[in-house]
Amino acid sequence: MASTTTIRLMRLHPLGRAPLLNTVRTKQIPYVRSYATPSNPKEDAKSPSKNPAAQFYKTFTRPVSKVLLIAVLTYQLVYFGWMKLETDEIRAETAGEFWGRENEEKENNRLADNLPYTDTISHLESKVEEFKKSEKSK
Template sequence: MAGRVFAHRAALRGWSRVSRASREGAWLGRRRYATKPPPRPSPSSQRPEESKGLVAAFYRTFGTPLLKSFLGALFTYQILYWGWLKLEAIEEQRNTEEEIQRLEQNLKDELKAKAAQNAQARDEATAVTAVSKAEETKEQASSLWSTIRRSVGL
């Protein structure tokens, strides 16, 4: 009788103080007086549970390492991609600067050629003007001589 009272009080204390063995024993104690054995699950229904249990066990065991590996690979990829973009931007900037320098040099060369062409045209114009002035002066001199000859009577 004392054993029953002790077992009853242990059940009243709550699950927090009861060990796992006593909890399992309590469950078994409930089945102890059953007249029929517990129903067994059918093999078809047991297989998905087993496979689900295997998958769950696999991910429970290897889930964290797989996640760490995946995140490490993703982080590495992001770093490499960022570095590649940075190098591309630097290369693009250098190409742009080189093109600007090349175009500036072409512009300077064209301006020098244009200035030389203008100077040559100006020299030619000056030469033509000098020749025309010389001809005018020659004509004026000849007309002056003809006027002097007439007035002197030669």
């Protein structure tokens, strides 16, 4: 396929008359893309009969992998957030149990300081029996 380039030049007539049109022809240059690989008609005939599964994977591998990667990252973020909340909750429960036991112990010490020794011993014995009952019920 060859192309011819035609250039029209306008120039004024030396005496100030209407412009003259001159047509200049350039030489013909063949239309060939030098960077193109030569096409093989046999390969062109094979291209429509490619495996549809291969064509699907060739087309959609990158988008599907992107979606899967984003899904995994989202799952990981949600998982680590959930674990952080769980550990905070467990820490709060254990701290509450610790402070509850400490307050109970302080209350028992206060009661023991106010009671005479005989009452303190009987109070402690009742606490031991309550503890044994609670152990049996478990």
